[in-house]
Amino acid sequence: MPLCFDPFDSCLYRGRTPNVTSAIERPPVLRAILSFFGTIFTFVTMGLAVVALSIGAVFWIYGRELPSHESLAQYKPPTISRIYSGEGQIIDEFAKERRLFVPADEIPDLVKQAFISAEDKNFYHHSGYDARGIAAAGVEAIQSRGRDVRGASTITQQVMKNFLLSGDRKIERKIKEIILATRVEETLSKDQILELYLNEIFLGQNSYGVAAAAQTYFNKSLSDLEPHEAATLASMPKAPGKFHPVRNYDRVLSRRNFVLKEMSENEYITVATYESEAAKPLRSVQNGDFDSFRSTLPSRDYFTDEIRRQLSQDFGEDEFFSGGMTVRATVDPEMQKIAAHALQRALEKYDRSLGLWRxxxxxxxxxxxxxxxxxxxxxxxxxxxxxxxxxxxxxxxxxxxxxxxxxxxxxxxxxxxxxxxxxxxxxxxxxxxxxxxxxxxxxxxxxxxxxxxxxxxxxxxxxxxxxxxxxxxxxxQVPEVQGGFMAMDVNTGRVIAMQGGFSYQDSVFNRATQAKRQPGSSFKPFVYASALDSGYSPATIVIDAPIEINTPQGVWRPRNSSNKFYGPTPMRTGIEFSRNLMTIRLAQEVGMDVVADYAERFGVYENMGQFLANSLGSEETTLFKMVAAYAMFGNGGERVEPTLVDRVQDRYGETIYRHDQRDCTDCDNPAIAEDRSPRILSNRERVMDGITAYQLTSMMQGVVNRGTASSAIDLPVPVAGKTGTTNEAKDVWFVGFTNTLVAGCYIGYDRPRPLGRGTYGGNTCGPVFQEFMEEAIAKYGSGKFRVPPGGHFIKIDRFSGARLANDASGANVVAEYFRDGEEPIFGITYDGGFAMGANLPLVKEVEAYGGREVTTSSGKKAVVGPKADFGTLSSGGLY
Incomplete structure (x- = not known):
């Protein structure tokens, strides 16, 4: 049977009556033409099929290992973490990408329309990609021979590029964009896609998203933008690194007006509005037309930077810088400024006294x-x-x-x-x-x-x-000497002020929290606290006499700062005048293991070395820990944790940290009487006996009223505290408290060296405390320290420790508080096991203790001290 290639061949009609116009009767030319077009049709059909199969294969190949577009529905863009004061004012913000997330329904239509006009006028009509736009971009690239190459990406494609793909200019990336764009259009609504785009896009000047950019360029919220300002923002995606409103003024202005024209053609604004807005100059923060948003914030300081450090440690640095946290700080901006000035004034005063210009x-x-x-x-x-x-x-x-x-x-x-x-x-x-x-x-x-x-x-x-x-x-000039200051509430632990040096911009090192220094005699209250809890009382007599201690470094002969010894002395007088030898004898009597336990219990140290020298404050700690520990004296002996943050909320407003965990039994009771505050139940741990805390506080009041701090502290309310000065005055301290606030200061060189003769904690740090507390007491109030139940007062002679009559009065009389049922036994003397030091110089001989008389080059006589040893130079705090 012959094959039939001609579709009109008569063999196709075998079995039927042939048509009169059969192929046999057709002219050869007609048959040739029909055959040619049949062949073309076949090739075209087959070509289209091959192209379609090829395109399908390409899309299948590139679509196999693409990232999941479904994750965009749960996407959390990196956003700014902001710190607010107690009054709700923004005081600082931290971010790697400065972005403020705004939901789609809160973004004004004007802003949406500006970006759609500039980037993707068919946004609401296409399915993720714009075929006509891609074709037009291809034609332009061919006509310009590759010089003018534009992406022709829709907003949906740009979202895919920004979130799921790289930004390289390759055909593979463009194919992946289109694939993902069509998929995401089936998953998310147009407004959801636009929300992702407008919050993620980089718009220059470290601004990500339209809300942050509105602040950066105009210091306005999105709802306050005018049409020409919205068009300016919409101009930035084209070349955010090259569209600076000052350096590239003409270029940005031209692009802005183009966007306005597109908005007019899309009927988002009227022609009259377009003409009016296009005639306006290009105004911006960068050109000085508006105050910058940052200028409305206070300069970053030690307080907010410490919050950054602590929250980065607690939540992770990435979460803090990108999690959009809302942080309510404990800082009182007014008191923070006073604290900064008080410390700065003391540092500058000392620096100017040296008379050196650097x-x-x-x-x-x-x-x-x-x-x-x-x-x-x-x-x-x-x-x-x-x-x-x-x-x-x-x-x-x-x-x-x-x-x-x-x-x-x-x-x-x-x-x-x-x-x-x-x-x-x-x-x-x-x-x-x-x-x-x-x-x-x-x-x-x-x-x-x-x-x-x-x-x-x-x-x-x-x-x-x-x-x-x-x-x-x-x-x-910025002083070379540095220091730190901190103040907090004794009952809640809320830090209201912290200054970590003279100037944050000069040195970000926070000396209140990061500098480990010898506390000197400001540590002595912990020795006395351990003694009071061990059966001693403020009237207990302790020997103030010479001591010799054998150490691996040689014989240690500690001294009082006055180079005098005073014999049997009540404990009260010992702390008031910071007697070193009494403190050492107490530490020896009580046991350094007990002293170390107290220091660790109060959080001064984590693992304190049990050396007698440490009873004088020779082991290093931070001002932050010392102030927190003193707060427990001020609140009657209950544990309090210092905090710089009241509350932290995540980007959704959920509280993820709250400092105050106390229960308020009737805070939500609307029937509470107007003259009564809500009742708050304290669940704090007790770290020392309440009577011990009051006894110690009373003794430390004596430090302020007549002891080593009396010349510097003069406040209208009861104040307790302790000075501290280390060997050669390398560090000087004062930490004090009322019944509401505790504050502490230390001053010293970052690389410790002597501050010079006549420099003490009382006359150097005391004025800082005084200046701050004058204002703090006026604002926060204060009163008498609460007397705990279970005790009674007995009047004694503060010099001899002898009991006095109930009606006794005079400068030597002090009323001490004793526990009920534990009547003190007067007359017992403690020497710590060192006896009276009979083989050492007597009291009157030690004004030049250990010295010897020599003849100077001028022929005059002089007394010089002994060679420096472990006791005189390196043992730590002295007074």
Whole structure:
């Protein structure tokens, strides 16, 4: 049987009557034409089938191992964690990507319309990709021979790129985009996709998402944006790194107006609105048209940075910086400022007393000084602290000229007047310049003795005390000596103020929490607490006499700071005047294991070394731990945990941490009487007996009223505390408390070295405590320390410890509190097992203890001390 290739061949009609127009009767030309078009049709059909199969295969291959688009429904974008004060004011924020998440229903339509017009006008009509847009982009790329290549990506595709894919320009990535875009369009609504896009997209200036960008560029919320501002934001995705509103003003303006035109053509705004908005100038924070959002926040300080450190440790750094936490801090901004100024004033006072000028050790090249705009730009880039406002703001300045007497300066942020700004000669006469080799120059008589042309310095306005009128610009410098201060509530542990140094911008090291220092005699209350709980009383007599102790380093002969011994003395007097030898005898009598247990129980140390020298505070700890421990004296002996945070909420508003775990029995009772506060049940652990806590507090009141802190502390309410000064005054301390607040201060060099003669905890840290507590008491109030039940008062002689009549009075009389049923036995003396030191110099002989008389080069007689040993230099706290 012959094969039939011609579709009109008569063999196809075998068995039927052939048509009169059969192929046999067709002309050959017609048959050839029909055959040609049949062949073309076959090839086209087969080609389309191959292309379709190829495209399907490509999409199948690339679609096999794509990330799951379903995860976008549970996506949590990295957002800013913010810290708020107790009054609800934002005081700081932390983020790796500055983003504020806004749900789709809270994003204004104007903002949505601007981005749709700029990026994807068919967003609500396509299924994830825009075929016409892709084809148009391809045509443009061919016509420009590859010079003009645009992505033609829809908003949905950009979401896929930003969330699930890389940003490389490859055909493979584009294919994956399209595949994922079609899938996600079936999973999420258009508004959900737009929500992801508008919250994730990078818009320059470290701003991610439209809400953060609105703050960055206009310091506005999204609802306050005008059409031209929304169009400006919508311009940024095209080239966020190159669209700076100042450096690329014309380019951004042109793109903004293009977006406005698109909005008009899409009928989102009227033609009249378009013309009006397009005529407006490009205004921005960067151009100085608006205050920056950051300028409304206080400068970052030690308090918020410590919160960052602690929460990063508790929750993880990634969660803190990207989890969108809302943190309610315990800080009182008003008291924080007072604390900072109090510590800064003490540090600067000590620094100025040394009479040494170091300056900032920064300078500008001389060639930039001739032009004001140039030196101002150069000065702005110099890394010097700008967060100090002690007695007025401290400004960076540069020395422009040095005259015979004065020096002319240019000041950052202060315009030159007709006469210029000057540092007069008399403002330099307090100091000697510290030269580059560490030596000291001559005492300055003119400004040029301290300053050179190009030097960068810090200055502040000196003003009249009575009317605040300007006197002159005066030189300032960041002190080399440093310190820390902290204050907290004795009942709740809420830290209301913390200052970790002179200036956070100068040094971020927090000396209140991170610096481990010898507490010196400020540790002694823990020795006395252990003794009081071991059966001693404030009237117990302890020998104040010489001691010798054999150590691996040699014989240790500890001394009192006065180099005198006072014989049998009541415990009260021993702590009031910080007697070292009495403390050592007590520690020996009670046992260093008991002392160490108390120190660990109060959280001063985790594992305290049981060496007698440690009873004088030679083992290092932090101010944070010392202040928290003293709070337990102030609240009657109950455990309190210090905290910088009241509450932490996650991005959804759920509380994930709350400090105060006490139960409030009727906080939600609407019928509570107006004159009665809710009743809160305390569940705190007791760390020491209440009577012991009161006895110790009473003894420490004596430190403030007549002891080592009496010259510095003078407050209108009962105050207790303890000074501390280590060997050679390398660290000086004062920690004190009322019945509401506890505060502590330490001052010393970061690399410990002597602060000099006459420097003590009382006269150096005491004024810091005094300045702060004057304001704190006025705000928070205070009263008498609560007397616990189970005891009674007996009057004694504070010098001899003898019992006195109930009606006795005078400077030597003090009423001590004793436990009921434990009548004190007067007259017993404790020596700690060291006896009276009969083989050592007697009381009157030790004013120059251990010294010997020598003849000086001038022929005069002098007494010099013994060679330094373990006891005199390295044993820790002395007074």
């Amino acid at each position: 300056g900032t050790r920064e300078s500008l090249p001389l060639e930039v000084l001739g032009d004001e705009a140039t030196w101002r730009e150069a000065l702005a880039s110099v890394d010097v602290p700008r967060d100090v406002d002690l007695e007025g703001r401290w400004y960076p300045a540069v020395v422009l000229e040095v005259g015979k007497n004065d020096a002319r300066i240019g000041i950052e942020g202060v315009e030159d007047d007709a006469d210029g700004h000057f540092i007069p000669a008399k403002d330099a006469q307090w100091a000697r310049k510290v030269l580059s080799d560490g030596s000291r120059g001559k005492k300055a008589t003119v400004a040029g003795d301290l300053l050179e042309k190009g030097d960068v310095v810090l200055v502040r306005r000196m003003t009249q005390d009575d009317d605040g009128s300007f006197i002159r610009w005066t030189l300032r």
